Amino acid sequence: MRVAALLAPGAPRLRLLVGEGELDRQVTGVMTTDLHDPGRYLHGGELVLTGMLWRTAPEDSERFVRVLAEAGAVALAAGEAEVGPVPADLVQACRRHRMPLLAVPEDIAFASVAEYVGRQISADRAADLAALVERHRLLVSAVGGTGLDAVLDLLGGDLDLDCWVLAPTGRMVAGPPHRLPAADRERLVRTHLAARRRRAAPPHRARLHGQPYSLLPAPADAAAEAPLADWLLALAGDVTEWTAKRRQLADNLARLVAAERVRRDEGRALRRRLADEVSALLRQETGAAGIGRALYAAEAMSGPGPQRPPAAWVVVAGESTGLPPGALRAALEEALTAAADDRALVAAAAPDRGAAPDQGDGDGSGALVVLPAPEAGTPADLLRELLAPLEAGLGPDDRITLGVSAPAAEPGALRGAWEEARHARRIAEARSGRICVAGPEELASHILLLAAVPEEVRRAFRSRLLDPVADYDRDHQADLLPTLDAFLRADGSWTRCAAELHVHVNTLRYRIGRIEELTGRQLSRMEDRVDFYLALALG
Incomplete structure (x- = not known):
């Protein structure tokens, strides 16, 4: 200031x-003193506040002001609370040394002056940093950027402003990771996604451990609806309570983050074309050589120096309902960035409705992924963990269903892996929940047969068999359906089932008898047990 x-x-x-x-002098700090010689404690640029207790004679003023001028102080404010009005000898000394002199009335506390100066200095610094961030954003847009961490470090050091750039999965894009643990990051992104789903106006606000945080979207394309893929800027504090200049800094920083995201996405353009090529080849009866070339090119792009090819690849077939076109592809690209070391190929694909695989390109509601098989864990578990935070951004009618293949060691085996992933996705679709993932281990189960049955047939089968039992439970506050489920899980063992339900065996026999009366089935018959088991699995 x-x-x-x-x-x-x-x-x-x-x-x-x-x-x-001399009013254009720049104030960089405040010092309150009544020392006779405060020069050794001054660094230049200070406004000096004094109660004039150092003055015992008129000549003291000359010495005191000379010390201030030589040490680089830019102004002197003399308080009138202790010794009364500012004496003429101090005014004359300040005029000789060209030192601005201000009188502080006795009802004005030095603390309020110091606080005002501190606020002004902070606001000026924020404005300077806002301009710096804006210049950095233009640099990112023009020549490819220099990364976000340096800017966030600058803000943290100069303004004590903690801020982070987060992906919607909770992945840390930039910022000090030790100051925002993984659990806190996930809470912030869930809050942000839920607010975006409600179409709440930003900034979105959250609280962690009693402290406020502000969340600003940083979309790569403001016109596109892709909240499940867009980065967000998280700032410690409530930006709605900040000064205008400090809020401008936050807005400029969000634009910088968006520019960096655009730069990153532009660098992925070729990789997207390779992914679309692989997707097209998988729809053909042949094409193993072309798939191999595309995979080799993708590996060559995945990092500097020679890359060790993956031991195996897995294919993921995905479909979404309720999301804008292309949103699933963008969300999967972002989610797999860290997990697959940016080696995943994510393509748009036709919606999988059980039709032939040569149906042609889809409308963007489907996606096909080819990624290296993880060294630990299963790809299905990995996807469940990565996508879990995105559920907060899905509406009541929105869904994401994914099917994962077994690993394929050769490019020629990827078409079979794709078919396997498509069947697994139908298993996921038959389940309840907004994000469902099925893996290859479930393809040898009765679940695959259930998934292949049309929805209306499955619903009718379950209704005819179990509705009488459910109606009885509702009308009599009974527990026949839970009893049936426990009996089947106990493999028809009376003693094990009764122990699990904490009831007498005679009570269990009564309940099973009531179920048989209501349905006309006999739980002693294997065929009827299988029907009951499948009907419960369809729930």
Whole structure:
């Protein structure tokens, strides 16, 4: 801030006594002192506040002001609470040394002056940093950027402003990771996604451990609806309570993050074309050589220097309902960035409705992924973990269903893996939940047969068999359906089932008998047990 700001509207009521021509001096700090010789404690640029207790004779003023001028102080504010009005000898000494002199009335506390100066300095610094961030954003847009971490470090060091760039999966894109643990990141992104789903106006606000946080979207394309893929800027504090200049800094930083995201996405354009090529080849009866070339090209792009090819690849077939076109592809690309070391190929694909695989390109509601098989764990578990935070951004009618193949060691085996992934996705579709993932281990189960049955047939089968039991439970506050489920899980063992339900065996026999009366089936017959088991599995 400049000395002139001490006389502006809204400033403490100070009176300028001398120094009208020196008001452009820059104030960088405040020092309160009544020492006779404070020069050794000054570094230059300070506004000095004094109660004039150092003055015992008129000549003391000359010595005191000379020390201030030589040490680089830019202005002197003398308080009138202790010794009364500012003496003429101090005014004359300040005029000789061209030192602006302000009188502090006795009803104005030094603390309020220091607080005002601190706020002004912080606001000026925020404005300077906002301009710096804007220049950095233009640099990112023009020549490819220099990364976000350096800017966030600058803000943290100069303004004590903690901020982070997060992916919607909770992945840390930039920022100090030790100051925002993984569990806190996930809470922030869930809050942000839920607010975006409600179409709440940003900034979105959250609280962690009693402290406020502000969340600003940083979409790569403001016109596209892709909240499940867009980065967000998380800032410690409530930006709605900040000064205008500090809020401008936050807005500029969000634009910088969006520019960096655009730069990153532009660098993926070729990789997307390779993914679409692989997707097209998988729809053909042949094409193993072409798939191999595309995979080799993708590996060559995945990092500097020679890359070790994956031991095996897996295929993921995905479909979404309720999401804008292309949203699933973008979400999977973002989610797999860290997990697959940016080696995943994510393509748009036709919606899988059980039709032939040569149906042609889809409308963007489907996606096909080819990624290296993880060294630990299963790909299905990995996807469940990565996508779990995205559920907060899905509406009641929105769904994501994914099917994962077994690993394929050769490019020629990827078409079979794709078919396997498509069948697994139908298993996921038959389940309840907004994000469902099925793996290859489930393809040898009765679940595959259930998934292949049309929805209306499955619903009718379950209704005819179990509705009488469910109606009885509702009308009599009974527990026949839970009893049936426990009996089948106990493999028809009376003693094991009764122990699990904490009831007497005779009570269990009564309940099973009631189920048989209501349905006309016999749980002693294997065929009827299988029907009951399948009907419960369809619930």
